[in-house]
Amino acid sequence: MKTLKSNLKLIAAALPVALLSTGALAADETIAVFTKNQTNPYFQTVRVGAEAAAKSMGAKVVHYIPTKPDSIPEQLSQIEDVIVKKPSAIVFVPVDYKAMVPGVEQINDAKIPVVNVTDRSAGGKFLAFVGADDYSLGLETGRYLLKEMGGKGNVVILEGVKGSLTNIDRVRGFTDAIKENKDVKLLASQPANYQRLQGLQVMENLMQSHTQIDGVLAANDAMAIGAIEALDGANRKAKVIGINGTKEAVDAIKAGKLLASGDYNGFVQGCIGTMVAIRALRNEAIVTEVVLKPTVVNASNYQPYDVPLDARACPSWADAAAMATKTPTKTN
């Protein structure tokens, strides 16, 4: 549990209006950070990353988070809000990669520079895109599980929310990893909507019809840990992987319950997205695309993840630039 300190930080985050209207800060660079919800720990890592980067570069961060998780109308009205308040730049995670395009176009019309983070928007103009590739994340994490299973056995997939971009690509990565191993049999691929309770219940149901399940590929950590509870409850053993590299997943890896978690690296995404925005404001060199390589967090490499979020440091700009997959094309 985070204590008062991080809660206070959230209060500050919840009061964008108050901060923005404070005259004394008017001269500073203010970065408006848009994320999808307050409930998914992943977006908390993005926000803390953005704050760490801004702090080290002497800029201010203001958060915009829909109170109803992933609400399209709410994020649209927050965009209208932010256009009136005119922050120096925006770091933007669309709640929906298609539905938010008109919102992005409004930001473009208002001439506020904007960096796209996590989910690649289907349209609009951005300084840069910073994200991870869900497909290779699913593929690499899946490959790790199948290698640990000795390339044979029965597996099930727990899918996230049908139709969400992250889910489509992660599940495609999982199934492609399974196809590479002809002795691995996919028994079922069922939705549990990224929910812990559904992860547990769907796994309980699948165990009824399949007496031998050797591996579970879950599209996020909450479902993976729900599945582990189901296995424990039935006194059955299977190797389980999740995705997101959350604190809880790291604890489960340490305890030997979870095999691995594909890291989506929200913290670094928040860092680099914010660094690009601030550097652009200062007319310093930027990169236009960073797609982070997947890291499979497991029992041998979890240590860097086992520190509190606020204690983590952003990568240096040199390291960040080295991760770039695209840089601006020279026009001279």
Add this chain to the structure above:
Amino acid sequence: MSLAGDISAGTPRIHLSKDMQQLIYRLLAAGLLCVALSVATDAFFTTNNILNVLRQASLLFFLASGLTLVILTGGLDLSVGANIGLSACLAATVIKATGSPALGTLTGLATGCAIGVCNGLMVAKLRIPSFIATYGMLWVLHGLTYYYMAGETIHGFPPGFRQIGSGYFLGIPIPVYLMIGFLIAGTVFAQRTVWGQQIYAIGANPVAARLTGIPVDRRLILVYAFSGAMAGVASIVFLARLNSAEGDIGEAMTLPAIAAVLIGGASLFGGVGSVFGTFVGALILTLVLNGMNLLAVNSSWQPLVTGVIVIFAVWLDMIGRKRS
């Protein structure tokens, strides 16, 4: 059928004969589902899977059973899901801080109940429509919970406490005993006690209820308190079963809980419904998910299948009601 001959429409009193007929129709949908699934897959009709389905239905039932009383009065409690979230997170904090599952359980139940009393006061004393009062409460609770948890999870509880959710007694899961206990208590309370009958009467005709001297306000506060307390019970079983608390755990449960009550034959206008009906409603919703998982129905089709079965179950029930 002559059994129901003496019933006039809109009578708030409960006649077992009519009830029995309706129950048979209500069970018919659940029964048909069971028969179809037994034919479709060998994995369905096994002791293990039946216990599995009952245990899964229990969480939804806890939530929906308290809600049934609210709906009987013609009200609605939209805050039950958010209530689970806050109650579970506070209970988890107390268990972690004090190491005492008893104190934690008490915290969860008290939080749930207190939220219910607030809802009741808003509806009974301030005369705020229940939909709005509890919708507002939903946001207040989400706000408090998200702020308090800040995207974190609390996990890892003592094994003794976890028995409530994942333990067995004589081969039957503990939550199933709890469900049967609340099913009997709820049915007796609603059908056999004066207070229970007054709750039906308030839903059937609030003005008449007031005129006949029923303390309407106090009964209203009572049903919202029950609804909140049952959300508290659900939060404790949830914690014990999932071994983990996060801010949004109840979010996806409000609508299914309301659906379970209505599939169980209750009317949103009040005065009609039963705790047993709600049990059947929760069972049908759980059976649908269980069946789809056992048959490995493609994820693209699952929402559609769920919708069709829910509509079909209620349609069967309507035929039953017309007949009786």
